[in-house]
Amino acid sequence: MLKEAIYHRPNNEFIYALDEETLQIRLKTKKNDVDRVALIFGDPYDFNKEKKCWISKQKDMRFNGSDGLYDYWLIEVKPEHKRLRYGFLLINSDKTLVYTERGFYEQQPKDASFYFCFPFLNKADVFSPPAWVNSTVWYQIFPERFANGDFSINPEGTLPWKSERPSHKGFYGGDFQGIIDHLDYLVDLGITGIYxxxxxxxHSNHKYDTIDYMEIDPQFGDKKTFKQLVQNCHKKGIKVMLDAVFNHSGxxxxxxxxxxxxxxxxLYKDWFHLHGLPVKTSYPANYDTFGYVSSMPKLNTExxxxxxxxxxxAKYWIEEFDIDGWRLDVANEVDHAFWREFRATVKKVKPDAYILGEIWHDSMPWLQGDQFDAVMNYPLTNAITDYFATGSISSTEFVNTVTKIINMYPETVNEVQFNLLGSHDTPRILTLSGNNKKKVKLQFLxxxxxxxxPCIYYGDEISMPGKDDPDCRRCMVWDKKEQDTDMFSFVQKLITLRKKFDVFRTNQNFGFLDTAESDVICYNKxxxxxxxxxxxxxxxxxxxxxLPIRYQHNNVLDLLNDEEKLLNTKLQLQGYSAGLFLVR
Structure with missing residues (x-):
């Protein structure tokens, strides 16, 4: 048993409150090194005077998947008095060890002070993201390219809709009225949130170079029209999330x-990170910027x-327009102290507002209940793209990567993670998939x-193509003859199933299942x-x-074909296809 690979720490994703009564505890061990893990746990103050030992009990942990290096183990416990001391009993064919805060022992220590400590399950420490988020299906809109509903406010030099491929500087006149005009399209698809x-x-068409944070860009409309947009969305059961660019201005x-x-x-020289005066805006700029873009000076949020x-x-757009959330651009480059005050400010105004950070890497420091509710789940995006779209990783690598991602955060965070296949920052999934629509369907599945x-990038549901920015920001296709209605219907069906069956939206008892076939993956929950x-x-x-033995000769509901059927020992799958079953 490799001790160096056995790891736990009494915080973050390794122990956390699921609710006001329940703790979830995670452990990782070397892959295929431990056969069984049991949690040793009890109240820190329970002591057997006769035996002169701490009173504890044991409960088996469940296996929670493997990545390329580690096995993960998970368990839920309800401390009787909301406090816990705990350790781990690890067993394989060669050895039995007890793992505690002080290290490893062959015999279980009798003193509670040897064990990991969860001091008290305080209600205020329970991470409670907005309840509505898990059941929401988002749709990302790049307003300049979604629909032109009011030609009277077109910027100077506006191009005819879809007249040419987009450039970094061109305008096509997309606006709020255009979104209002097509809300029924989103409702038909099953969308319940727009970002x-x-x-x-x-100044730009992408608007990430803000001139005034308190004013609507006139090419989109005015505040009256925006308020109408939010109100109309709410009437149709659609939440609205805005993009906050607080790392930098324009x-x-x-x-x-x-x-x-x-x-x-x-009076504003300390609002920015200047390296000298006078300010030099040509490259290289003498102030901190987003990337090396001199037109986006970094704000000093301290x-x-x-x-x-x-x-x-942050307060104004919630109080005045009743928006439902903030997506935070370049969130990892802003100081944690600012985000803590941001959360307190936003939640005071609207307790169930969704706070989403744009972070492309492991984000645990921002997801401890004091800053964000979730982050954009780009690690999952990359895994899906690499396996299905580009084929750059194997089935084993995909399974390992997804298992690692699932075990990266508390389940309370996983339930509201923002899962996307593409965005205004990435090539279109159809283009990445070599225009193979069957591959795209598997990614949506x-x-x-x-x-x-989940979030759908506008137009992906009708198979819009596009390479890197700015090509991924093409004008939305509204001519029915040019839309892929089969893809729309497929995505619509999956969204309907997701709304109908809660199991689609949870990681409860999630696991990948072994299959002897290459390029085939199975999972259940x-x-x-x-x-x-x-x-x-x-x-x-x-x-x-x-099929795995547990599903052989099982009655199932075939969700993709809307029929009851009996599974046999084997299942034949056509190229780039899937089976999606509810087990009876």
Whole structure:
């Protein structure tokens, strides 16, 4: 038994409150090194005077999957007095060990002080993301390219809709009225949340270079129209989330212009990270920026005035327009102290507002209940893209990666993670998939059967193509003859199933199942009402898949074909196809 690979720490994703009564505890061990793990646990103050030992009990932990290096183990316990001391009994064919905070022992220590400690399950420490998020299906809209509903506010030089491929500087006149005009389309698809990229006054077509955080960009409409958009969305059961660009402003943000003009005499010189004066806006700029983009100067969120201004922005758009959430751009480059105040400010105004960070890597420091509710789940995006779209990883690597992602965060976070296949920052999934629509369908199937809250990038549901930015930001196709209605119907069906069956939206009892076939993956999950079984052939060849024994000769509801059937020993899958079954 490799001791060096056995790991637990008494915080973060390794122990956390599921609710006001229940703790969930996770342990990792070397892959295939431990046969059984049991939790040793008890109240820290329970002591047997006769035996002179701490009173504890044991409960087997369940296996929670393997990645390339580790096995994961998981368990739930309800401490009688909301406090816990605990350790782990590890067993394989060669050895039995007890793992505690002080290390490893061959015999169970009798003193409670040897063990890991969870001091008290305080209600205030329970991570409670908004209840509505897990059942929401999002749709990301790049407003400039979704629909032009009011030609009277078109920017100067607006191009005819879809007249040419997008450039970094071109405008096509997309606006709020265009979104309002097509809300029924979103309702028909099954969308219950829209995420809008920035809508505030800005110089560019993407609006990530803010000029005024308190004003709507005139090319989209005015505040009256925006309020109408939010109200109409709410009437149709659709939440609205805005994009907050608080890491940086635009070059034409009035405080930055003041610094350029007045230099050392500017009242705003400490609003930015300047490396010298006068300000030099040509490359290389003498101030911190987003990336190396000189038109996006980085804001100093540690400055009290900057902080006050941005927190007022966060409150204003909720109080005045009743938006339901904030997506936070480049969130990992803003200080944690600011985000803690941001959360307190937002939740005071609207306790069930969704706070989503744009972070592309392991984000545990932001997901401890004091900053974000979730982050954009790009690790899952990458795994799905690499396996299904580009084929750059094997089935084993996909299974290992997804298992690692699932065990990266508390389950309370996994339930509201923002799962996307593409965005305005990535090539279109159809293009990445070599225009193979069967591959795209498999990606939608995985996305919509995973725990979290899925998001569809506008147009992916009708098979819009597009390479890297700006090509991935093409005008939405509204001509029915040019839309892929088969793809729309497929996505619509999956969304309907996700809404109908809670098991689609949870990780409860999730696990990958062994299959002897290459390029075939199987996974299942089970809640208190249903068991879902998924098998996918990610190859162009017909596959005869020997089913796991537990599903052989089982009655199932074939969800993709709407029929009851009896599974046999084997299941034949056509190239790039899947079986999606509710077990009876």
């Amino acid at each position: 809008l990229t920035p809508i505030f006054k800005a 070059k034409y943000f009035s405080p930055f212009l003041d610094v350029i003009e007045k230099g050392e005499d500017s 400055n009290p005035e900057v902080k006050g201004y941005l927190l007022d922005v 995985v996305q919509l059967t995973m725990a979290g809250t 089970q809640d208190t009402e249903n068991e879902l079984f998924v098998v996918i052939n990610n190859s162009e060849d017909v596959k005869e898949v020997t």
